[in-house]
Amino acid sequence: MIRSVPRPAWSKRLYFAYLAAFFVYVSLPLLVTAVFSFNDAPFPSLPWRGFTLDWFFADGSAGRTGLFHDDSLLSSLATSGHIAFWVTLVSVTLGCLNAILFERRQFPGKEFLYILMLMPLVIPGVILGVSILVFFSGTANALSDTWGIEWDSLRPGLPLVIMGQVAFITTLCTLVIAARLRKFDRQLEEAAMNLGATPLVAWFTVTLPWLLPAILGAAAMAFLMSFENFNTTVMLTGSDAPLTVTLFNRLREGSTPVLNAVALLLMAGSGLLVGLTLRKPNKQTR
Amino acid sequence: MNPVAHRLSLWLLLAPFLLWMLLLVIVPHLQMLWVSFHVRESWDSSVWGVAQYQTFFSESYYWRTFVRTGVMSLFTTLLTLIVAFPVAWYIARLARGRSKGLLFAACLIPFWASELVRTYGWMILLRESGLISTWLQFVGLTDAPVEMLYNDIAVMTGLVYNGLLFMVVPLVTTLDGLDESLVEAGYDLGGNSWTVLQQIVIPWTMPGITSGCIVVFMLTLGSYLTPVLMGGKDSAWFTEQIFTQFITRFNWEQGAALGVLLLVLSSALVWLGLRLSGQSFRRVMG
Amino acid sequence: MTPANADRKSVDGEPVNREDGDRNCADLECRGLVRRFGDTAAVDHISLTIPPGQFFSILGPSGCGKTTLLRMLAGFEQPDSGDIYIRDQRMNEVPPNRRPVNMVFQHLALFPTMTVAENIAYGLRRQGVKTAERQQRIKQVLAQVGLPELSDRNPHQLSGGQRQRVALARCLVLEPTLLLLDEPLGALDLKLREQMKIELKHLQKTFGTTFVYITHDQSEALVMSDQVAVMRQGRFDQLASPEELYHNPATPFVASFVGDNNRLPGRVTSVQNGIAAITLANGQSVQGRAAEPGVAAGAAVDLFVRPESMSVKQDHPQQSLTRLSATVSTTLFDGANSRLEMRVGDQTLYARLPQDGRLGAYSAGSVAELSWDPRRAPVFLSGTG
């Protein structure tokens, strides 16, 4: 079980076989998805009919429309990017403020508020979406009925999607940033002041650089989470659907290798993002 | 800092937090609760009533799906734990240096893709015209296409796959901190692999197990894409019914009631899980 | 206390080189400093004056309020009462970043996100020093602390001793009036600590900066300092030069805290010319110097005698000295520090062994004849420390 306790050979072999099976299980679906985006056939299934880039680049003239010429896919990709940008910005900002609030300040009811802050982690995404839909649409209706004010931001649409995602992504950002802030030695701020910095300058020159890896990590995570979210998003989306919703609707109509192409693109995108944040395993982290 | 500025800055930090919590989490959920206790009389008026909940209990279709979703989520969680534990053990305790990092990264690979893409990958593999079916025919194990999609085993395969990361990461983190000499002492004092696992390793890993199980359970219970896309006609998932009420039937009152019930179920089971494992919510999640 | 215009020479006799004109003003003066946490006063009416260029140490057991005192000087704690003057400027209301004081923190507090050079540049940047001059000064100070090659390293790539030097350089490059050091050697291993002690002393001489050094290690304080204040429960027990402290402790606490000491409780039978005769619990009679006015016939007292002040013989002790017979328990061989453990009644005593290597002569159970000069054995009233 551990290195220092010897095990019979058959049990070792069994263990390794299990590990191998596990990693096949983990990688197979994605591998297959990626490979079939290059199959020269109208359906993502065997037999293999040859290699093609049509599902990425075909312009529709030969009956195939590649991903980069498919306007509805491209526009929903842009919508997703737009949403993810705002969600990242808002949740990371909120996450920083919350981290400071909970790591640096003492106030009555702190423990209770901290538990409250964790709640979005244990609320199913669907319910988060539903409750926000009910609340904001209800408010919009009430405004319209009582005062005749039409406030469309409160109806399903991008602002609502952004709010719904922010609701739970903020908690994750807070946890990531707070964990880093907790490891910060507060004497460093005193040392900075001792060397002539005002408290504000000390914060920006010493504390913020320390937090930066966590902030970037949280931003990458927020961006991915937002881009990939379906459960909360689908409840709140209006006329311009983000990518996951469009893909879902396409998938119900039937699968084509274009979907594989989109999937590959998404994987590459997230792989790149993950790689960027993990690169240089921060030389400053002790 | 002078006391006025100190108080002011506290409020400035509290304001965004409270805004987020109240506007996006607490009030929407209260509103959902409020709506669920209403019965629509005409298109613009409704009265108090528990009719939505009565419908739930009187229509066996609802509460059967409810129970089925709960039971299958618990079962998936357990299965994920069993699948992930040996892998986490290998990564945390047996792998060294580079291979440790690589294996850990390999476990994270599925999460470069969204739930939709992962599910899509499984569909390509498992369906009648899919890879596995074709392969089985090719090697001669069967002579007609086999449909492996659209049954509960397929759903579980997909759900376990979705939950793996959230189980492996906390397990590896806690197992990393286990002092190997504790295990050695266990053997040294006459224990065998089973007693050492049961009396030393598992108690030590309990916080990681609890946190992994809670997250996986929550994700499974609230998942929508995997059961909808991979499940059979008669194996509905509870989230589907909430979607149906909101999106197809526009029966928000009924949908809200179902949402409240799902929330109650998830909170109750999380609470029970914490109770049984003797862990505190704050320690496990924060 | 040392008058401000008294001995301004450094240890090797050369005058300390300082740019400021006024030679009469103390670098630091504290008057009646008090800092309370709840009911207890961590710092309790401390006054002190430190002339320019001095290596001043504050020595005390942990928890006696040393750090609190230092943090008040740096501006991180506000005194409940009392005043702090640096070069005759009142500092009480000056924020930490505006004080001409720099501090080497207990755990150094090097910025982990910056290189060595950036760490040293930090203070210069805050002062608005131009790039060219900044680089020049960084280079110079790194050379002075003996780390010319390491400017692009990260702090965590340095050894303990190197980090120490960077922390010093970071402060010294700013040419502060006062350098505060909070047990900077605490984290180093024993050997390095011995080395850094000597190096710190030399650095202080070359820079000529006034050092306020706090430590709980009496050897550090004795080796490096010009003046040492022994602190206990927020107060100074004694403020004197290391030699004075060692040979003429003012209180029983100082006697037992600074250096090794043996304590022998007993009762005074008579006092003559400042020499008290004392009867020990087992009936033997010894002599020591009455160190307090209250030491008079009949008083319960403690006599302190250092292990190296006693000479150990098995026969014919010298006549002019006071004598004591003790039973040998065991010998403790430690090279030049070899000692003899003995018992007198129910008291344990240690004596330094003569350097003639005759350890074998003292077997367990044999009787050793101890003798010492009564003037080197202070007597204090018991129960005052």
Ligand SMILES: Nc1ncnc2c1ncn2[C@@H]1O[C@H](COP(=O)(O)OP(=O)(O)O)[C@@H](O)[C@H]1O
């Ligand atoms: N911020 C604080 N709050 C309450 N008590 C404190 C605080 N700082 C120090 N003390 C107390 O003051 C006393 C002196 O502490 P300190 O100055 O750190 O001692 P030293 O540095 O000599 O070890 C200790 O009893 C300590 O518990």
Ligand SMILES: [Mg+2]
């Ligand atoms: Mg201290």
